[in-house]
Amino acid sequence: xxxxxDDLIHYxxxxxxxxxxxxxxxxxxxxKAPAIEEELALMNVGLDLVGQAxxxxxxxxxxxxxxxxxDDLAFRRDERAYRNLLLVEQPNGDFAVTMAxxxxxxxxxxxxxxxxxxxxxxxxxxxxxxxxxxVTYHLRRSSEWVQRLGGGTDESRRRMLAAITQVxxxxxxxASGSEAETRLAAAGIGADPAQVGAAWLHQVxxxxxxxxxxxPPAASHFYLSGRTGMHTEHLGILxxxxxxxxxxxxxxxx
Amino acid sequence: MSVWTLYEVFVRSKHGLNHKHVGSVHAADxxxxxxxxxxxxxxxxxxxxxxxxxxxxxxxxxxxxxxPLFDPADDKVxxxxxxxxxxxxxxxx
Amino acid sequence: MYAQLVETGVKRIKSLDEMSPQERAFxxxxxxxxxxxxxxxxxxxxxxxxxxxxxxxxxxxxxxMLPEGxxxxxxxxxxxxxxxxxxxxxxxxxxxxxYSAMETLGADRDEEIAKLHSGKAKYSSIFNYPTLNWADMxxxxxxxxxxxxxxxxxxxxxSYGPYARAMVRICKEESFHQRQGYEILLTMMRHGTQAQKDxxxxxxNRLWWPALMMFGPSDDNSPxxxxxxxxxxxxxxxxxxxxxxxxxTIPQLELLGCTAxxxxxxxxxxxxxxxxxxxxxxxxxxxxxxxxxxxQERLATRRNxxxxxxxxxxxxxxxxxxxxxxxxx
Numbered sequence: 001x002x003x004x005x006d007d008l009i010h011y012x013x014x015x016x017x018x019x020x021x022x023x024x025x026x027x028x029x030x031x032k033a034p035a036i037e038e039e040l041a042l043m044n045v046g047l048d049l050v051g052q053a054x055x056x057x058x059x060x061x062x063x064x065x066x067x068x069x070x071d072d073l074a075f076r077r078d079e080r081a082y083r084n085l086l087l088v089e090q091p092n093g094d095f096a097v098t099m100a101x102x103x104x105x106x107x108x109x110x111x112x113x114x115x116x117x118x119x120x121x122x123x124x125x126x127x128x129x130x131x132x133x134x135v136t137y138h139l140r141r142s143s144e145w146v147q148r149l150g151g152g153t154d155e156s157r158r159r160m161l162a163a164i165t166q167v168x169x170x171x172x173x174x175a176s177g178s179e180a181e182t183r184l185a186a187a188g189i190g191a192d193p194a195q196v197g198a199a200w201l202h203q204v205x206x207x208x209x210x211x212x213x214x215x216p217p218a219a220s221h222f223y224l225s226g227r228t229g230m231h232t233e234h235l236g237i238l239x240x241x242x243x244x245x246x247x248x249x250x251x252x253x254x
Numbered sequence: 255m256s257v258w259t260l261y262e263v264f265v266r267s268k269h270g271l272n273h274k275h276v277g278s279v280h281a282a283d284x285x286x287x288x289x290x291x292x293x294x295x296x297x298x299x300x301x302x303x304x305x306x307x308x309x310x311x312x313x314x315x316x317x318x319x320x321x322p323l324f325d326p327a328d329d330k331v332x333x334x335x336x337x338x339x340x341x342x343x344x345x346x347x
Numbered sequence: 348m349y350a351q352l353v354e355t356g357v358k359r360i361k362s363l364d365e366m367s368p369q370e371r372a373f374x375x376x377x378x379x380x381x382x383x384x385x386x387x388x389x390x391x392x393x394x395x396x397x398x399x400x401x402x403x404x405x406x407x408x409x410x411x412m413l414p415e416g417x418x419x420x421x422x423x424x425x426x427x428x429x430x431x432x433x434x435x436x437x438x439x440x441x442x443x444x445x446y447s448a449m450e451t452l453g454a455d456r457d458e459e460i461a462k463l464h465s466g467k468a469k470y471s472s473i474f475n476y477p478t479l480n481w482a483d484m485x486x487x488x489x490x491x492x493x494x495x496x497x498x499x500x501x502x503x504x505x506s507y508g509p510y511a512r513a514m515v516r517i518c519k520e521e522s523f524h525q526r527q528g529y530e531i532l533l534t535m536m537r538h539g540t541q542a543q544k545d546x547x548x549x550x551x552n553r554l555w556w557p558a559l560m561m562f563g564p565s566d567d568n569s570p571x572x573x574x575x576x577x578x579x580x581x582x583x584x585x586x587x588x589x590x591x592x593x594x595x596t597i598p599q600l601e602l603l604g605c606t607a608x609x610x611x612x613x614x615x616x617x618x619x620x621x622x623x624x625x626x627x628x629x630x631x632x633x634x635x636x637x638x639x640x641x642x643q644e645r646l647a648t649r650r651n652x653x654x655x656x657x658x659x660x661x662x663x664x665x666x667x668x669x670x671x672x673x674x675x676x
Contacts, residue, residue: 030416034656037290039439047432054425152662245423253538254423277447282663
């Protein structure tokens with residue numbers, strides 16, 4: 001396996017795993033959203049993300065060519081082999097935490113997909129072009145919710161501020177990428193993590209400023225890293241639930 | 255007590271057709287009303303365009319006025335193409 | 348059926364001669380199969396019955412998300428997860444279509460939901476049963492949605508226009524639910540392990556009778572049916588619909604290679620229908636009264652969702668108001 005291929009597989013797992021775990025967290029909202037309209041909307045975003053995850057993982061499985069398919073990658077990998085962003089594995093908390101996470105992720109996701117639409121890898125460009133339409137809408141919704149909660153009532157503002165404080169440290173992974181990603185960008189395959197990080201920050205700054213939410217200082221690296229499989233403890237529990245059936249019945253056909 | 259506003263939703267299904275009333279949604283503001291309407295009424299690509307309007311702003315004709323409003327149109331047959339008999343030689347017109 | 352035992356508040360059906368001119372005109376319209384629309388005059392009892400029935404139907408869709416929510420985080424493949432998410436989303440959507448139809452009658456959605464949360468309003472008994480293995484996701488789609496469809500197909504011709512139109516939309520979207528459920532079971536039965544086959548039979552054993560109860564009490568114990576039928580809110584009797592469901596379901600059950608937990612179930616050539624055993628009505632009434640296996644959890648989840656989301660809804664209103672003021676200034 002050449003090293004570009006290796007970089008690419010890791011990159012596809014970063015994209016696929018992040019979308020899948022974010023989608024899984026949204027599934028947890030089922031029946032518990034603050035309004036019925038919001039049930040529909042949260043599930044819709046989740047549906048888009050799990051669909052995207054399947055596309056990325058399909059491609060990753062093909063490149064891995066070790067007999068595993070997308071489902072094997074999703075349901076039979078341990079947390080150390082998962083490559084998702086730390087941000088998306090964080091518990092949902094209240095609606096402010098959920099929306100803060102969603103917004104910070106969407107703003108990153110949009111920039112990555114924009115970059116990937118120009119990928120010389122046409123498979124990637126195709127998946128990204130479709131996903132970009134979906135994520136443009138996700139970001140529209142989540143940024144509006146950040147504004148509503150940040151600029152709504154005293155209570156909602158207090159909760160949004162607390163939510164940002166709680167999850168901000170994980171944004172270090174959104175503001176910068178790995179060397180492998182820089183190499184992929186140079187090869188014309190991946191999105192440039194430096195550009196993504198700058199555009200992400202610009203978007204976050206603008207949305208926060210619109211409702212006078214202070215922008216915290218840049219987060220710094222702190223031992224954990226989703227890209228290398230160094231996760232928070234939350235991921236293992238999430239996977240235990242998500243992977244239960246294929247793990248408990250390894251020979252089953254669903 | 256409804257804290258969110260009731261909006262009526264109109265969907266245009268394909269280019270060239272009129273917007274058609276499909277139902278209502280609740281939303282706190284206009285942007286949310288469009289988004290909620292999109293989630294609810296166009297999940298299966300039913301539409302290419304949406305209108306939302308606060309239900310309270312709809313002015314409707316009253317059923318009591320049905321006769322004065324709509325009956326007079328019934329006897330204006332000359333508004334309809336079939337009123338005019340033309341010889342067969344004219345063909346389709 | 349998603350609406351069971353809907354009160355009409357009417358003790359005896361009036362004949363046309365006993366009606367006021369307005370009432371008579373209304374009944375004649377119904378008899379002539381002309382749809383009643385929101386702004387038309389209607390007897391108050393008709394309006395209240397519809398509000399009760401449509402809200403009950405809507406509540407059922409919303410509460411019906413919960414048994415599936417129990418498994419959506421544990422769906423065994425990406426495809427199954429996507430299918431289940433889409434189905435749950437439809438259910439929220441169907442709840443909203445129905446609330447929307449209900450609101451055309453002048454009812455307030457939040458007030459009706461408050462009645463659900465206080466235990467005053469009902470929802471379908473079926474959703475008070477637990478979903479205990481993955482095959483339940485198949486059995487719910489096949490049996491529960493199947494039973495609902497039998498009922499809802501008829502309701503497409505119900506006399507109240509907005510309700511009938513909501514039903515048309517719902518039926519169109521729901522046809523995928525039953526097929527999806529059945530396919531889950533068929534896959535497990537045809538390609539699965541013994542453990543999976545056992546799951547399927549277990550799910551059917553648990554959900555069979557509750558699914559038959561969905562159609563509501565038998566006709567001779569259904570005091571409100573006559574008025575609902577006269578108003579054409581209801582178009583066919585509980586027992587007729589139940590029989591239709593059994594007749595269409597048994598061949599599908601046999602194709603699966605499963606059995607129903609009913610020793611009395613057999614084809615009756617004379618009637619041209621399947622005979623089936625006696626339903627445990629006491630259980631049905633207990634569940635409807637709030638004493639089913641999951642009533643407490645279901646209501647607590649819904650109550651908590653709306654109560655703990657109040658600050659979110661308020662924030663959205665406050666923000667909208669601020670924006671309006673800003674634009675006006």
